[in-house]
Amino acid sequence: MKESAGGKLFSVIVHLVLILIALTCILPFLHMIALSVSEGHAVDLGRVWFWPVGLDFTAYEYFFENTPALRAFGNSVVITLVGTALSMLATVLTAYPLSRRYLYARKPLTTAALFTMLFSGGIIPTYLVMNQLHLTNTYWSLWFVGLVSTYNMLIMKSYFENIPGEVTESAQMDGCGELQLLGRIVLPLSLPMLATLTLFYGVGYWNMFMNVILYINRTDLQNLMVVVQGMLQIQSMDNMMAMDIMQQQELISEKLKAVGVMVMVVPMLAVYPFLQKYFVQGVMLGSIKG
Amino acid sequence: MPITPAAADTDRTLKAKQAFFATKRFRQNIPLFIMLIPGVLFYVIFRYFPMGGLVIAFKNYNFHDGILSSPWVGLKNFELLFQSKATLQIIWNTLTLSVLNLIFGFPAPIIIAIALNEIRRNWLKRWIQTIIYLPHFLSWVIVAGLILTLFSIDGGTLNKLLGQWGMEPVPFLYRADSWIAIFIGSGMWKEMGFGAIIYLAALSAIDPSLYESAALDGAGKLRRIWHITLPGLRPTIVLLLILGMGRLMEVGFDQVYNLQNPTVLEKAEVISTYVYKVGLQHAQFSLTTAMGLFESFVGLVLVLSANALARKFDQGLF
Numbered sequence: 174m175k176e177s178a179g180g181k182l183f184s185v186i187v188h189l190v191l192i193l194i195a196l197t198c199i200l201p202f203l204h205m206i207a208l209s210v211s212e213g214h215a216v217d218l219g220r221v222w223f224w225p226v227g228l229d230f231t232a233y234e235y236f237f238e239n240t241p242a243l244r245a246f247g248n249s250v251v252i253t254l255v256g257t258a259l260s261m262l263a264t265v266l267t268a269y270p271l272s273r274r275y276l277y278a279r280k281p282l283t284t285a286a287l288f289t290m291l292f293s294g295g296i297i298p299t300y301l302v303m304n305q306l307h308l309t310n311t312y313w314s315l316w317f318v319g320l321v322s323t324y325n326m327l328i329m330k331s332y333f334e335n336i337p338g339e340v341t342e343s344a345q346m347d348g349c350g351e352l353q354l355l356g357r358i359v360l361p362l363s364l365p366m367l368a369t370l371t372l373f374y375g376v377g378y379w380n381m382f383m384n385v386i387l388y389i390n391r392t393d394l395q396n397l398m399v400v401v402q403g404m405l406q407i408q409s410m411d412n413m414m415a416m417d418i419m420q421q422q423e424l425i426s427e428k429l430k431a432v433g434v435m436v437m438v439v440p441m442l443a444v445y446p447f448l449q450k451y452f453v454q455g456v457m458l459g460s461i462k463g
Numbered sequence: 464m465p466i467t468p469a470a471a472d473t474d475r476t477l478k479a480k481q482a483f484f485a486t487k488r489f490r491q492n493i494p495l496f497i498m499l500i501p502g503v504l505f506y507v508i509f510r511y512f513p514m515g516g517l518v519i520a521f522k523n524y525n526f527h528d529g530i531l532s533s534p535w536v537g538l539k540n541f542e543l544l545f546q547s548k549a550t551l552q553i554i555w556n557t558l559t560l561s562v563l564n565l566i567f568g569f570p571a572p573i574i575i576a577i578a579l580n581e582i583r584r585n586w587l588k589r590w591i592q593t594i595i596y597l598p599h600f601l602s603w604v605i606v607a608g609l610i611l612t613l614f615s616i617d618g619g620t621l622n623k624l625l626g627q628w629g630m631e632p633v634p635f636l637y638r639a640d641s642w643i644a645i646f647i648g649s650g651m652w653k654e655m656g657f658g659a660i661i662y663l664a665a666l667s668a669i670d671p672s673l674y675e676s677a678a679l680d681g682a683g684k685l686r687r688i689w690h691i692t693l694p695g696l697r698p699t700i701v702l703l704l705i706l707g708m709g710r711l712m713e714v715g716f717d718q719v720y721n722l723q724n725p726t727v728l729e730k731a732e733v734i735s736t737y738v739y740k741v742g743l744q745h746a747q748f749s750l751t752t753a754m755g756l757f758e759s760f761v762g763l764v765l766v767l768s769a770n771a772l773a774r775k776f777d778q779g780l781f
Contacts, residue, residue, distance in 0.1 A: 177683065179683055179684070180683060180684045183581075183684045183685065184581060184684075187578045187581045187582065188582065188587075190578060191575075191578050191579065191582065191591050191595075192591070194575070194591075194595055194655075194656075195590070195591045195594040195595055197652065198594050198595050198597055198598055198652070198656070199594060201609045201612075201613065204612070204620065205608075205609065205612065208612070217618070219620075219623030219624070219626065219627065262501075263501045263502055263505060264502075266498045266499070266500075266501055266502060267498075267499060267501070267502030267505075269495075269498060270495035270496070270498050270499045271499075273491075273495060275488050275491055275492070276492060276495050277488075277492050277496075282499075285506065286502075286506060289506065289510040289511075291709060291762070291763055291766055291767075292514070292759055292760075292762070292763045293510070293513070293514070293759055294510070294512070294513025294514040294515075294516055294517055294755075294759075295513065295517070295738070295752065295755030295756065295758070295759055296735065296738050296739060296742065296743070296751075296755055297516075297519075297738060297742050297743070297748050297751055297752045297755060298512075298513035298514070298515075298516030298517055298519065298752060298755075299509065299513040299516075300743060301513075301516055301519075301530060301748070302508065302509065302512050302513050302516060305529075306508075317505070317508075317509055318509055320501075320505045320509070321502055321505050321506070326502075350494065351491065351494040351495060351498070352494060352498075355498075376600050379602075380600075380601070380602030380603075380604075382602060382603065382604055382717045382720075382721070383716045383717055383720070383739075386739075387739065387743065398602050398604045399604075401604060401608070402604045402607070402721060405604070405607065405608050405611060427612075427618045430608055430611060430612055431608075431612060433608060434605055434608035434609060434612070437602065437604065437605050437608075438601065438605055441600055441601065445597065445600065446593075449593055449596070
């Protein structure tokens with residue numbers, strides 16, 4: 174079938190718009206990379222666009238030696254690894270029973286979980302509970318406050334429900350207990366979904382910001398996001414009040430900002446291509462049913 | 464459970480059967496409930512206890528007396544909330560920003576999904592998808608860093624560009640209108656690609672023969688989109704709109720907190736940031752809990768009424 178002139182024009186516009194949008198997602202990062210490794214005076218003169226002018230890594234050295242960023246980076250890794258493991262475990266242990274048709278009180282339990290998506294106690298009451306349990310200023314507060322994401326749990330539950338009944342029933346006939354059924358049959362059949370949810374939790378913990386400033390006061394325990402945010406904030410007050418600080422930081426401030434952003438982005442960029450194919454698959458699976 | 468013809472079953476065997484299944488079911492349930500322990504503890508302690516803690520919105524909370532024995536004050540906190548100009552402004556800001564977010568942010572993923580669907584070269588489609596999903600995975604701290612680099616008044620890329628063209632620098636981040644535009648735009652930029660995934664899933668379920676027969680009948684591309692694609696997306700659109708209504712009273716804390724600055728605070732302070740600053744940092748627990756309760760309650764009412772409305776068209780979510 175031949176396309177009409179209007180159809181062709183439409184197609185050209187669609188391509189242009191999408192490519193333009195894709196460029197807005199890439200170019201800022203190229204700009205940041207270029208800024209972070211270029212020579213200082215070239216940055217100040219505004220001569221750096223998407224390709225470095227000269228090569229100068231002193232901002233990275235300065236960043237890791239003179240700021241608490243390295244420790245914060247380590248904290249972020251601990252928060253993310255332990256948190257993701259705990260969350261996945263708790264989510265599997267919640268979603269699996271709720272996916273079994275013969276569970277007593279299955280409906281009210283599911284509704285009780287669902288309700289928390291619609292209504293919540295909010296920041297202050299949650300903080301008071303955390304405080305009462307003496308969990309503030311420990312990572313347990315971060316791991317517990319979002320232990321099970323109801324959204325992720327419901328995706329997992331509907332995925333488990335879609336595993337054909339014949340598979341699980343025949344295993345149960347052979348005397349397979351619930352734990353074995355979960356570990357040997359249900360989980361191995363759910364790998365793409367598990368990969369997706371691991372990514373979602375991992376990203377959530379890595380990017381965690383609000384909960385850290387709510388629950389963690391000790392600076393030596395703060396994660397990368399909070400530490401870098403503090404640095405960006407000082408340097409961003411380019412209004413009158415903060416002029417003194419600005420002048421102190423003037424030397425490498427523009428570059429240092431870029432370095433801070435790069436250090437946060439790079440781990441994400443490193444794992445993104447590998448996990449990308451899973452999450453598209455996983456989100457699709459969750460969305461069709463949910 | 465399968466039931467054999469009633470005539471073959473006497474009352475006694477039926478009862479015995481039921482008892483058997485009851486015990487079998489009971490035995491099956493024991494390990495399930497053991498598995499549920501962590502989840503139930505989590506929901507009770509960290510989701511439902513805080514809901515109970517909302518009572519301090521009607522009390523004058525102090526650390527010494529705790530949640531239970533702090534004195535009741537009735538609706539005094541709410542009166543304070545709705546009489547103070549400052550708090551009304553904050554509620555108004557929250558509403559403005561989130562309504563704008565919905566108006567601009569909601570259609571964007573739909574448009575992206577429809578546009579992606581028009582691309583026939585698969586490799587190009589995959590590349591574009593991979594790239595535009597990326598911002599979703601970045602924290603607001605990073606996005607705020609990007610925005611500072613682009614828009615700040617001294618050393619911001621855009622202002623350097625303006626300077627090279629001989630123009631005066633523009634304080635993009637320090638004027639209320641341009642700040643709001645940057646706020647809404649950054650939210651769209653971050654989420655529109657990822658938000659398109661769910662619509663793409665719905666699009667792949669549309670029968671391709673519909674397009675072919677429409678094309679044979681002489682329908683152009685736009686008309687095919689209007690008459691086939693959009694109706695095919697309707698259930699998904701309604702579903703996400705209901706969920707979006709529930710979030711109408713909240714503006715993501717991370718986004719506002721990272722983008723706001725003292726100069727635009729009058730327009731940029733929202734409920735969640737105010738609750739954090741005044742509630743936690745200045746120990747105004749009861750007043751800010753009242754504010755949070757108001758936010759949650761309006762959200763609940765909105766989502767339930769949106770759902771009731773959708774139900775009238777047989778598209779309710781629950």
